[in-house]
Structures are given as C-alpha cells and as structure tokens.
Amino acid sequence: xxxxxxxxxxxxxxxxxxxxxxxxxxxxxxxxxxxxxxxxxxxxxxxxxxxxxxxxxxxxxxxxxxxxxxxxxxxxxxxxxxxxxxxxxxxxxxxxxxxxxxxxxxxxxxxxxx
Amino acid sequence: xxxxxxxxxxxxxxxxxxxxxxxxxxxxxxxxxxxxxxxxxxxxxxxxxxxxxxxxxxxxxxxxxxxxxxxxxxxxxxxxxxxxxxxxxxxxxxxxxxxxxxxxxxxxxxxxxx
Numbered sequence: 001x002x003x004x005x006x007x008x009x010x011x012x013x014x015x016x017x018x019x020x021x022x023x024x025x026x027x028x029x030x031x032x033x034x035x036x037x038x039x040x041x042x043x044x045x046x047x048x049x050x051x052x053x054x055x056x057x058x059x060x061x062x063x064x065x066x067x068x069x070x071x072x073x074x075x076x077x078x079x080x081x082x083x084x085x086x087x088x089x090x091x092x093x094x095x096x097x098x099x100x101x102x103x104x105x106x107x108x109x110x111x112x113x114x
Numbered sequence: 115x116x117x118x119x120x121x122x123x124x125x126x127x128x129x130x131x132x133x134x135x136x137x138x139x140x141x142x143x144x145x146x147x148x149x150x151x152x153x154x155x156x157x158x159x160x161x162x163x164x165x166x167x168x169x170x171x172x173x174x175x176x177x178x179x180x181x182x183x184x185x186x187x188x189x190x191x192x193x194x195x196x197x198x199x200x201x202x203x204x205x206x207x208x209x210x211x212x213x214x215x216x217x218x219x220x221x222x223x224x225x226x227x228x
Contacts, residue, residue, distance in 0.1 A: 032214060034216075041222070041224070042221055043118070043204050043220050043221050043222050044204075045116070045219070046216055046218075049214045049216060089156070089157070101170075102159065104157040105156060106154070106155065106156040
C-alpha cells in the first residue's frame with residue numbers, strides 16, 4: 001500500500017530558529033512530491049512541487065529536498081516566523097496529471113513561539 | 115486567496131439529516147476535487163469531476179454524492195448523516211495544461227453533526 005509518513009508529528013521552536021521536517025514515502029511509481037502549508041481550519045496552500053528528477057526547490061524561506069533513491073524528502077524552514085505556525089503536509093503523486101491518486105501524509109504540526 | 119470559494123463556512127446539523135456543500139472553482143479550472151479531513155487524519159480524497167463528468171472516486175461513502183454543473187461549480191451532498199461525518203470538507207480545483215496539475219484548495223466547510 002502506498003504510504004507517506006511524516007516526522008516529527010509535532011514540533012515547537014523559537015522564533016528566528018531553523019527547522020527541518022521529514023517525509024518518507026513508499027509510493028511507486030513516483031511522479032512528483034509536494035509540500036503544503038495548512039493553517040488551522042483553513043485549506044492547504046502549495047509551497048513546492050518537485051519531480052523525481054529534481055533534488056531541491058526553494059520558495060522564500062522554505063527549501064524542499066528530495067532523494068528519490070531513498071524515497072525521502074525534507075522541508076527546511078529558515079529564520080522561522082510566528083506566521084509559520086501551521087501543519088506542513090507532504091503529498092506524493094504516483095502519476096503525472098493524476099491528482100486523484102495523490103497520497104497525503106498526516107502532516108507535521110509546527111508551533112513557532114516568540 | 116486561492117480563488118476557490120466554498121459555502122457555507124460552518125454547518126451544524128443533526129444525525130440523520132442531509133446537507134449540501136457548495137464549491138466554485140478558480141476561473142478557468144475544469145477539475146474539481148472533494149476531500150474530507152477528520153480530526154487528526156490526513157486529507158482523504160472523495161471524488162473528482164472534470165468538466166461536468168465524474169473522473170475518479172476515492173473513499174466516498176454511498177450516502178455521499180456529488181455533481182458538477184455546466185457553470186463548473188460543484189456540490190457535495192451528504193445524507194443520513196452520522197456523528198463520524200463531522201469533519202472539514204475541502205474542495206480543490208486544478209487547471210488544464212498544468213503539467214503538475216497543481217491543486218488550489220478552498221477555505222473548507224466545517225461540518226458538525228450532533
């Protein structure tokens with residue numbers, strides 16, 4: 001069964017610090033991996049999308065990395081801000097253009113404290 | 115703002131009742147997806163419509179149904195509601211021609227079944 005596992009489940013950091021969130025997946029075949037940010041009670045917002053041939057992609061203070069060989073991805077957040085407090089969801093697509101086959105992780109809940 | 119709108123924002127009803135959730139996709143998007151997100155659970159894909167036609171089904175109960183109208187808005191109908199149906203329901207849309215088929219999520223409808 002295709003799975004996406006994220007760690008840690010939750011994380012608390014101080015404002016200004018960096019952090020790294022992990023995602024391991026078993027989805028195969030693999031087309032692309034996405035990271036979403038979901039504020040409490042709101043819809044997810046896309047941060048990055050990477051194909052299997054890409055190993056890093058940045059979006060401002062967010063940098064995602066992908067190792068397709070080990071089936072691992074990470075999301076690094078630098079100089080965290082209070083507004084980074086949210087759930088970060090890793091999503092894997094097995095086939096290009098097949099959104100209905102997306103497999104979602106349960107997310108990492110990040111809390112940034114002042 | 116993703117450009118996807120959902121109404122109502124909140125819905126409180128009793129077991130056994132029927133409700134309708136509405137979604138308007140981003141302008142020009144032909145695909146609409148419905149997701150359920152229960153407490154502490156990842157997003158679960160329910161159903162996809164493309165230009166008025168059902169494209170794919172996920173973990174959608176027989177008590178649930180959906181449709182997409184000629185103006186591309188979509189409705190998700192939930193009937194014979196049970197306590198366990200309490201969840202956030204998200205609609206997402208994606209556009210034709212996007213190789214990643216990036217999805218844009220609406221703000222969600224929070225359904226509470228008492």
